[in-house]
Amino acid sequence: MKASQFLISTLKEAPADAEVASHRLMMRAGMIKKLGAGIYTYMPMGLRVIRKVEAIVREEMNRAGAVELTMPVVQPAELWQESGRFQAYGPELLRIKDRHERDFVVQPTSEEAITDIGRQELRSYRQLPKNLYQIQTKFRDERRPRFGLMRGREFVMKDAYSFDRDLEAAKRSYQQMGQAYRAIFDRFGLRYRAVAADSGAIGGDVSQEFQVIAATGEDAIVYCPDSEYAANMEKAEALAPAGPRAAAAQAMTRVPTPGKATCEDVAQLLGVALTTTVKSLVLATDQHDDRGNVVKTQVWLLLVRGDHGLNEIKAGKVPGLDGFRFATVPEIEAHFGTKPGYLGPIGLKQPVKIVADREVALMADWICGANEEDYHLTGVNWGRDLPEPDTVADLRNVVEGDLSPDGKGRLAIERGIEVGHIFVLGTKYSVPMNATFLDEDGKPKPFQMGCYGIGITRLPAAAIEQNNDERGIIWPDAIAPFTVVLCPIGMDRSADVKAAAEKLHDELAAAGIDVMLDDRGERPGAMFADWELIGVPHRVVISDRGLKEGQLEYQHRRDTAASKVAVGEVLDFLRGRLAA
Structure with a gap:
């Protein structure tokens, strides 16, 4: 290729809205041009990169036995209504109507469409296992598209879907795709980690993310330098501290803390370690009737050590807390008798369910809000000053230096950019969509499915975040x-x-x-x-x-x-x- 025949359109300065290195450099290098918020034209130079990414992905998927097809970008809403995701997916799902007022979606992912293919084409166990994939445009109506191709609204993705007879076979397909993904990312020449992950909106019980290591990454990757353990922050387990709980050594005391509404401020005022404080987070869950009206609300108090952060994904897995929301100020005042900042589990106006983090459940002589503005309680102890918590659970984000869950060292944390994700879906889509095959005994059984995605257009951006200098x-x-x-x-x-x-x-x-x-x-x-x-x-x-x-x-x-x-x-x- 000769430059005179090509289109080279470099810029001396990046646009003002380009926030991260990949966005700035892709714009300056003439690889992408912004057409609208989160929507970009792939210019010839950038498209060459994308085509090379696609070629590697396609070669390794084919080598792993997957078969390529292409599904429509615009899909009938009926399929999404069958799975329940038309209502549940949220505003990121772009819903549109045609001239006949029929509902459609612009696909953010294709579980429903591929399940429809599976139930029509795969009728017998003799046709299984089967893995079908596409490299196709997707659209997610991000509330705040940013960072160029890192979080755009329109993007290109490779998504693959496996169909198996049983869960054991589905896990074999999952492992096979995990090996294929490692081969793909090894060929890209990028530093990456494969980490245990939460399945999120896609669903399923087993999943793994592939994260490109970059200081500017949005995701925190937790790993043990002395073992193979790796997980994203949402999934990383915080082990319970070694017990037993220490005996109470202080009397519970109500102390004035005027204007000190955070654990940090209270610890500083009292001259104590932040680790002796407990923060109170108030959540609520709603029960609805058949018409969607709220018929009952349960208020929950979650207790986390003052220097720790709540992990909302973990909180949502506590029995009864699925679909939680944060409580409103009127709900908080009705149950605690005061505004946020001085809340605690003692002296409640109305009963709440108390969930203590594993760390808090073993604390003695701790400090919390007194449910009275400008006051806190010191020397609080379980069993003596309040009953044991209703539930003890892993609620917090891990921190650097925590013990590794595999018992082989301590945890370290680095930043990463998610570029791939693999899932065992199980029957999340096959059961509601009645996608079955005839097994060896002649009886219909639902497919056990898997889902495997790679962000084709995100990968170049991630590669740049990892590989750039002052020149480009x-x-x-x-x-x-x-x-x-x-x-x-x-x-x-x-x-x-x-x-x-x-x-x-x-x-x-x-x-x-x-x-x-x-x-x-x-x-x-x-x-x-x-x-x-x-x-x-x-x-x-x-x-x-x-x-x-x-x-x-x-x-x-x-x-x-x-x-x-x-x-x-x-x-x-x-x-x-x-x-x-």
């Missing part, structure tokens, strides 16, 4: 828009430079190397700056001076200086670098 992008070879760029100096003035550049270009292309020849006649500084910004990993400079010495200049994008390579050896040299 640094692409791994496998997904670079071009692998090698030839930068001839004075090509428009020197017949020798022009001939050498075109000869090398043709040799590299014939060898199957993805090469770009910059024949635009740019000054060296501007030409080098463009390709450093774009991030092509291998650069060869051709000049009159070098040719007279029988040498060309090679520089990898990460190198601080160029090295000399003999003209006759450059092809073999590049082959060696690419193979390495």
Whole structure:
């Protein structure tokens, strides 16, 4: 490819709304152009990256035995109503009507559509297992699209779906996809972790995320440096501290804490460690009648140590707390007799269900709100000052240095960007959609399903977050828009430079190397700056001076200086670098 035939549209400055490195650099490198909020045109340079990502994903999915198809972007609402997700998915699901006032959705994912295919096409156990996948446009109506391709509304995703006879077979398909995903991400040349994860809105009981390590990542990844344990923050278990609970050593005392409504402020005022305080979080669950009206509300008090944060995913798994919301101020005042900031489990106006974090359940002589504005209680103890909690559960986010759940060391935390997620769905979709097959005994059984996604257009952004410097992008070879760029100096003035550049270009292309020849006649500084910004990993400079010495200049994008390579050896040299 020659630059004069291509579209290169680099910018000196990024748009003001570009917040993270990948967004800034993709815009400056001319890889994407914003069309609307969270909606981008993939420009030729960016599309080359996306096509390379797709090719690797497609090769490994095919190697793993998956079969490709394509499902519609716009899908009938009836399928989503069958699964129950038309109502439950939330505002991220773009719902539309056609001219006949029939409901449709713009797909954010395709569990319903693939389940419909499965129930029509897979009638016998002899056709199982089966894994079908697509690489297709998706749309999620993000409330606040941001970070370019990292959290856009329209995006491209690879989603695969497996159909199996039983749960054991479904888990085998899941493990097979896990191996395929590792092969995919290994080929991308990125640092990543596979972590245990919560299944979220997709559903299922077993899931794993693939996270590209990046300091700017939105997700916290919890891992043990001394073992294989890894999980996202939502899933990471906080072990119960070693018991037994210490005996009470203080009398419960009501102390004035004027204007001190946080655990941090109270600890500072009283001159005690924050770890001796307990924060109160008030939740509510509603029961509805057949018409959707609230007929009963249960208020819950969750107790977490003052220096810990509530993990809402864990809270939602406490029996009875599924679908919880945070209580309103009137509900709090009715049950506790005071406004938030001074709440505690003692002296309630109306009964609530109390759930204590594992850590809090073993604390003695702790501090909490007195249910009276500007007052707290010190020296609080279970059993003496209040009954034992109704429930003890893991409610908190883990912190660095916590014991690893596998007992093999202590936990560390780093940031990551989720680029892949695999699930065992079980019968979450097959049962409500009546998707069955005839088993060996002649009886119909629901499919055991799995779901496997990769963010095709998010991956380039994640790669940039991990690989960039002050000059621009640094692409791994496998997904670079071009692998090698030839930068001839004075090509428009020197017949020798022009001939050498075109000869090398043709040799590299014939060898199957993805090469770009910059024949635009740019000054060296501007030409080098463009390709450093774009991030092509291998650069060869051709000049009159070098040719007279029988040498060309090679520089990898990460190198601080160029090295000399003999003209006759450059092809073999590049082959060696690419193979390495």
